[in-house]
Every structure is written in structure tokens, then in C-alpha cells.
Amino acid sequence: MVNGTDGFARRAFLATAGAGAMGLAGCLGGDEPRPVDDGGNGGNGGSEGETTLRMRTATSTTAAYAANQGIAAAINENTDDLFVEAQTSPGTEANIGALQSGEAEMVYIQNWSAADIQEGVEPFDDLDFTLNQVFHYYDLPWFFCSGNADLSSLADIGAGTTVSPTPRGSGTAAALEHALSYVTDEYERVSEDYGQQASAMNEGRLDVGMGTYLNFEIVPGWLQEMMGTVDLRVLEVPEGVVGEWQADQRLLAESFPGEELSDAAFAPEEVWSITFAYNFVCRNDLDYDAVYGFLETMYDERDGLAEYHALLSRLQDESFWVRNAYEGVPFHPAAADFYEEIGVWNEEFERGEG
Missing domain, CATH: 3.40.190.10 (Periplasmic binding protein-like II)
Structure with a gap:
């Protein structure tokens, strides 16, 4: 839970x-x-x-x-x-x-x-x-990603899946946990710092982490490192969940072309994110x-x-x-x-x- x-x-x-x-x-x-x-x-x-x-x-x-x-x-x-x-x-x-x-x-x-x-x-x-x-x-869109080849969609997350929707106590965590609740509450909540996600994925301690695309134009250094050291897959969001995100007045759901994350092992044609407007x-x-x-x-x-x-x-x-x-x-x-x-x-x- x-x-x-x-x-x-x-x-x-x-x-x-x-x-x-x-x-x-x-x-x-x-x-x-x-x-x-x-x-x-x-x-x-x-x-x-x-x-x-x-x-x-x-x-x-x-x-x-x-x-x-x-x-x-x-x-x-x-x-x-x-x-x-x-x-x-x-x-x-x-x-x-x-x-x-x-x-x-x-x-x-x-x-x-x-x-x-x-x-x-x-x-x-x-x-x-x-x-x-x-x-x-600026805008900070967050999307779910994984180094686990068995996961391709948020719908694949289950009770034994370890997920770090940003570190506990961060200003984004509550919103991302809320967004994920439209898919499931049955996962193991872990907490990994942004720069530690790649090693945690390689060591099998983390199944799903987060990536961000600053202002929809800048890939932060820690995400570049993740994509360079992990076969990073950007997870798809079920169409019905996208609709629920968009209908939720507490959330700001936006998308960008997956091709812009060219160093990812896989990214859907359209990457859906929970965006934080600063x-x-x-x-x-x-x-x-x-x-x-x-x-x-x-x-x-x-x-x-x-x-x-x-x-x-x-x-x-x-x-x-x-x-x-x-x-x-x-x-x-x-x-x-x-x-x-x-x-x-x-x-x-x-x-x-x-």
C-alpha cells in the first residue's frame, strides 16, 4: 500500500x-x-x-x-x-x-x-x-519510467512493484501518488533520490521511478545519466487514466512527443506527464x-x-x-x-x- x-x-x-x-x-x-x-x-x-x-x-x-x-x-x-x-x-x-x-x-x-x-x-x-x-x-512535467523490461504501462504495476514517485517529503510526491492512485494503490512505496534511481534500478531495488523534462525542452543531467546507464522505458498511461487525470482539478496533465527523449530505450509516441507549474x-x-x-x-x-x-x-x-x-x-x-x-x-x- x-x-x-x-x-x-x-x-x-x-x-x-x-x-x-x-x-x-x-x-x-x-x-x-x-x-x-x-x-x-x-x-x-x-x-x-x-x-x-x-x-x-x-x-x-x-x-x-x-x-x-x-x-x-x-x-x-x-x-x-x-x-x-x-x-x-x-x-x-x-x-x-x-x-x-x-x-x-x-x-x-x-x-x-x-x-x-x-x-x-x-x-x-x-x-x-x-x-x-x-x-x-517554468513547468516541470513528471513521467513514470522503468528499467524493468516486464513493465510497459502503469497498468502493469502490481503489489510487488517498487515505486518511487519522487522522494518522500518532496513537494511533488503527494500529487504523483495521487495521480498513480487512478491506476492502483497496490505497490510498494520506496524513496530514492533522483540521482540514485539508476543504480537502484540496476540493483533491482527500484522498478518504477520518475523522469522530468524541464520546460518541455531541457533533459536534466541526472535523467541523461539514467538513460545512459539503464535501458530506460517510459511507461504508457492508459487512455482512461489520462481522461481521469485531465478531469481532476488538482492535477495538470500534459503531454509531449516521445521522440524528444531520444536516448530512452523506449518512449510512447505521446508521453503523458503530471506537470507542476511553478x-x-x-x-x-x-x-x-x-x-x-x-x-x-x-x-x-x-x-x-x-x-x-x-x-x-x-x-x-x-x-x-x-x-x-x-x-x-x-x-x-x-x-x-x-x-x-x-x-x-x-x-x-x-x-x-x-
Whole structure:
């Protein structure tokens, strides 16, 4: 039977939300903390009146953090009104705690957490602000794969099949376990780190693991290694299960051509995945001019963002900025106005109130 994820998310949220506002406000790399002076505008006043926007993504070894450093550099090099500080974080749930405690102005989360916030699921049931969207950062589609030649479809998973739908405690695990429940609950839940999946498959400790295709264009290094050391098969998803995934409002099911995973031993013509949309969000009371100035500067520099990090290449397309918006989560008023002005606003989107 499937084991549920542990209490990591709740502990991370509570630890962050309960910390002092200066605890993680300093610059990274051992520099002295930048002075924080609340100018009454919902952000932080920096030197000579500039506004500091502290942005949090994930841990220091992730592409998410490295790309956010690129955004910070692009903003800081091209405006004197804002100072963007890219900061690390234990994960998306802890990021909401940073908004709650005032330790960050803008953070990224993914759609599963956004739905938890909308539904008031613990530990997000007592927030003192309304969550607002700012821009879409990237997509992370996850698909099931195996080095076991006897498995070709999710329907082949049985009671003795060892499955690691990402490590226990990860921000993706609960959603992937939920997606797999449309096929079966009768499997052995194990937990393997991404980079350890190949060795676990070769040693017979893991039958089914996960692969991802960042932004539907980048194969991460650990997956390249898997495909180089294991006869990796991407598992097919039964047609009826695809329909159930698409009908589930908590899940975002998307596909891409299997031929794009050219190094896999086998991939179906169409690879179906559970996608996590990572968007930057903020408090509804974040200063209007700070949000507008941030988006305007980043937009002006969008053609050069990929020079900072390949993950940012999709932001050259302005329609990508509002891709996979979270249903029921309003856009910050400044973001709504900005997207209207550049012509990508959708009337189905909701405008927030400051």
C-alpha cells in the first residue's frame, strides 16, 4: 500500500513563519545583511530609497535558484529603483511561510501547493494575506519510467512493484501518488533520490521511478545519466487514466512527443506527464510600483535572460508569463495592468485587490 508523505512541509512552513524577520534577510555568500527599512509600501526600503525585493525559490544546488540569480542580475543591472535579492529556501511550502512572516516579498510555489492554499489545507489555513500571482516561471512535467523490461504501462504495476514517485517529503510526491492512485494503490512505496534511481534500478531495488523534462525542452543531467546507464522505458498511461487525470482539478496533465527523449530505450509516441507549474507569487499588499517596475524591467530585458540561465529562455515569449496561471488565485493589480498593456491578459483571469 502507498505510504503518505511525512510532515516535512508543515515543519518547514512553521519554522519559516515563526522566524524573526531579519533571520534570513541577508545577502547570500556571507555578505553583511542589506539594511531593511520598511518604507510603508509593502516592500523593503534599500539604500537611497530603492526597494528591495527578496525572492525565494529552492535550495542552492537547483536550477530554480541559479536562474533566479539571473533574474536578480538582470534587474539590478538595469534599474536603480529596485534591488532584487535571490535567496535559497527549503521548498515551496516554506516559501509561503516566508510571505507570512515578511521575510520575503516574492516566492515561487507550484500548482499543488496553490490548490492547498485555496482550500485552506494545513498549514495554510490561517494566512493573514491574500495570495497574488506575479508571473509564470517554468513547468516541470513528471513521467513514470522503468528499467524493468516486464513493465510497459502503469497498468502493469502490481503489489510487488517498487515505486518511487519522487522522494518522500518532496513537494511533488503527494500529487504523483495521487495521480498513480487512478491506476492502483497496490505497490510498494520506496524513496530514492533522483540521482540514485539508476543504480537502484540496476540493483533491482527500484522498478518504477520518475523522469522530468524541464520546460518541455531541457533533459536534466541526472535523467541523461539514467538513460545512459539503464535501458530506460517510459511507461504508457492508459487512455482512461489520462481522461481521469485531465478531469481532476488538482492535477495538470500534459503531454509531449516521445521522440524528444531520444536516448530512452523506449518512449510512447505521446508521453503523458503530471506537470507542476511553478509561478512566482506575493502578498496582495506588496507595493504596486515595485511589482510593476519589476515586471517592466524584466520584460525589457527578456531577450537577454537566457544568457544568464537557459531556464529563462521561454520568457522571451510574453505569453509564457501567464501560462498555467493558478485557477482561483488573483493576479497582483500591478501584474494585471502590466499584462493588459502588453496584450496577454485573459479575461478569465482574476484581478486582485491591493
